[in-house]
Amino acid sequence: MIQGARPYNDTAAVMPPIYQTTTYQLPSPEAGAAIAAEIAPSQFYTRYGSPNNKQVEALLAALEGSEAALVLGSGMAAVSTALLSNLKAGDHVVAQHTHYTATMSLLSDVLPRFGIEVTQVDQRDIEAFARAMRPNTKIVYTETPTNPTMDLTDLRATAEIAHAGGALAITDNTFASAYNQRPLALGYDLVVHSATxxxxxxxxxxxGVICGPRALIEKAWEHMRINGPVLHPFEAWLLRRGLQTYGLRMARHNANALAVARFLESHPAVSRVYYPGLESHPQHALAKRQMPGGFGGMIAFEMKGGYDAAYRVIGRTKLCILAVSLGGVETLITHPASMVHSQQTDEQRAQAGIAPGLIRLSVGCEDVEDIIADLAQALA
Ligand SMILES: Cc1ncc(COP(=O)(O)O)c(C=O)c1O
Structure with a gap:
């Protein structure tokens, strides 16, 4: 949080007011016409922008180190807007085999319906990205670490491959988050997040949010203005409030997750732990290079007893809440094979490394002894 910066708040209130309005009184017909022609005016019509959105955009741009930012109504609005505002029929995208599930549908079902080809490659294989590039490749789209097996993509190398081919490099930084990983500093053009x-x-x-250079953010804004996935002022206000503790929370997520990962790795009922902060992670060296802030709060682990053992554990936890999503102050536990990747076939799940005994944890900010005690009793 940048202390002292109070953009778009000219009141005395320390916490900014919520501009719960869809429209603004215009000072005169001439001024109204001028505001209507602006890009992303803050007080014209709420789909175009609002002071609450501008406030949180200024903080998010500072956090990712970007010139500008655009907040939207969901993470998927950010992903689809970042992609679609830079693509047209006949273009080609290079992406990964593994992405967030709705992003996978966007890449494999939606984009091809609009005449945009997508090649998906193993994210751990840099040569595969280079081989997939074509003269009409407009975007290299990545996500690291990925859900749920915590595979990494080399951000610096993929940005270089994109730029050598005249394409934009865009990444989803939701899992690592800006505290831990700064893709723009590694050469990326745009960063998207599920700010959820x-x-x-x-x-x-x-x-959701898109961070990047002003020209690309203005293109994204124009796309949002037309398609309409707006973030409402109260939501923007809440997001700004959440950001006030961002640094504190992320330091705690990192420390708690590392301790939980080490506990799980030493437990006899667990066959494997997926966490980039563990020395046993196959890409630990890359994680140390490109995640200088820490390794995040997401862990997956596999039970020796397979599906039945996994179900027993997630049915027994008390502190860890059985729920999808991630990144909140509370620890969440899920069974990826049946709760997130349930539309996929057994074969597709096996290919993505999603074993029936796999459990995913979003490690929260509770006392770490309490999280470990809860898992210990559930695993016993
Ligand atoms: C990595 C990642 N990207 C994007 C999204 C989509 O975000 P939202 O649910 O806010 O639309 C999610 C949601 O879980 C996610 O995990």
Whole structure:
């Protein structure tokens, strides 16, 4: 949180007011016409922008180190807007085999329906990204670490491959979050987040953000203005409030998750732990290079007893709440094979490394002894 910066709040209120209005009185017909022609005016019509959105956009741009930012009504609005505002029929996208499930549908079902081809490659294989590039490749789209097996993509190398081919490099930074990983500093052009997760951090707002250079953010805004996935002022206000504790929360998520990962790795009922902060993670060296802030709060682990053992554990936890989503102050537990990737076939899940005995944890900010005690009793 940048202390002292109070953009778009010229009141004396320390906490900014909520501009719960859809429209603004215009000072004169001439001034109204001038405001109507502006890009992203803050007080014209709420689909175009609002002071609450501008306030949180200024903070998010500072957090990712970008020139500008645009908040939207969900993480998927940010993903689809970042992609669609830079694509047209006949273009080609290089992406990964594994992405967030709705992003996978966007890449494999929606974009091809509009004449945009997508090649998906193993994210751990840099050569595969280079081989997939074509003269009409406009975007290299990545996500690291990915859900749920915590595979990493080399951000610096993929940005270089994108730029060598004249394409934009865009990444989803939701899982690592800006505290831990700064893709723009590694050469990326645009960063998207589901702000529903760590940025807000309280599991009470659905929001998204795109961060990047002003020209690309203005293109994204124009796309949002037409398609309409607006973030409402109260949600923007809540997101801003969540960000006030962002640094505190992220430091705690990182420390708690590392301790929980080490506990799980030493437990006899667990066959494997997926966490980039563990020395046993196959890409730990890359994680140390490109995640200087820490390794985040997401962990997956596999039970020796497979599906039945996993179901027993998630049925027994008391502190860890059985729920999808991630990045809030409370620890959440899920069974990816049946609760997130249930539309996929057994074969597709096996290919993505989602075993029946796999459990995913979004490690929260509780006392770590309490999280470990809860898991210990559930695993016993
Ligand atoms: C990595 C990632 N990207 C994007 C999204 C979509 O975000 P939202 O649910 O806010 O639309 C999610 C949601 O879980 C996610 O995990």
């Amino acid at each position: 997760k760590y940025l807000n951090g309280h599991s009470d707002v659905t929001a």
